[in-house]
Amino acid sequence: MDKNLKRMATMHRMQVKGLELFYQNGYYNTSVDDILKSLSLSKGAFYHHFQSKEDFFISIIQNLIVQKVYSMLIEPIEKCDNPFRALESCFDNALETAQYNEMDYGFILSNFMTEFNRRNTEISNYLRDIYKVWEVNLVTTLQRAKTDGYLERHVDSEAVATYLISSYIGIRTLMVEGNCKALRYQYMQQLKTYFKSIEHSTLVS
Template sequence: MLQKQKSESTKELILNESFKLFYKDGFKATSVDKIMLKTKLTKGAFYHHYKNKKELGVAIIKLKLQKTAYNSMIAPLYTSGNAIKILNSTFLDRIKSFSLEEKQQGCPMNNFINEIGNSEKVYQIALKSIIEEWKSALIHLIEKGKKENYIKKSISSTSTAIYLISAYEGIRGIRKLYESDEIFNEYLLGLSLYINQLKA
């Protein structure tokens, strides 16, 4: 039992430290050697848990990125209440809560999409599933908002969902180019106006 716990702890350590390195330095620039140096583990320990860096990358997407996206951007969309207020709190408040590092480094998922999203089918499928889950949650909320007369019935739920996701991910990437939050603030103003136009 102790051996199993130790093994799980080692696997978790590799996962967590790799995620930090991928976020800071990029997936391609982070070698297995660099991961081992950071974790102070041997290569044998790495290969005991992961066949290669590709398998680790998929695990990061499924166990770290998907969980983060679900907790911060998907689960809140299923709460009850005014759909417009939920959109505002999920998108606007989330942006305002970012640390300086999150602003400078951008969105971990978006970084993965831009760096390796089209390099391997397995990455593409794993990353796409997060976007699809997010899109479904938004469509669900918008449709609910229409039924409850919070959102205009003429709005295309799918188009709105895709636009909100694209704009949000886009600004997180663009913010990396700037020294201040000025670009974020302009985005927040524009997003607030856009969401307001959805009101019934």
């Protein structure tokens, strides 16, 4: 009984450190030994808990990456009054976190999507699923915004979601190069400009 707890604890330690190093150096550029060395664990321990490096990464996706995306980008906009203000503060908070994170290496989801694209179909699919959930959630929010009178009815919700996701992926990619503060400010400013053009005009100000 106690053993199961220890098992979970060790696995979790490996996953957390694994994600940290994969995120920093990339999956293919991080060896299992790198992770083990920084945890003072052995090969035996690793392959006792996980079938392979790939299996290990999949467990990381399902246990850690899903959660991160949920808590950062999905949950904050589910419970919203004015959806546009909710989206703005959600995105701004995410960028703020990145800005003050000394160890920011970009948007975790898009980084891995890029790295595994067409190189590992299974992992790509897991990542795609997360992205799809995010997208569906945005579309739902925008649809609700229409019925609630916040969004012009003629606007294509899916197109807006795509455009939002695109711009977010892009700004996070740019922010790793530095000058985050200015980039964040510029991005938020233009995001608001864009929102103004699709918001239901009678409700603005």
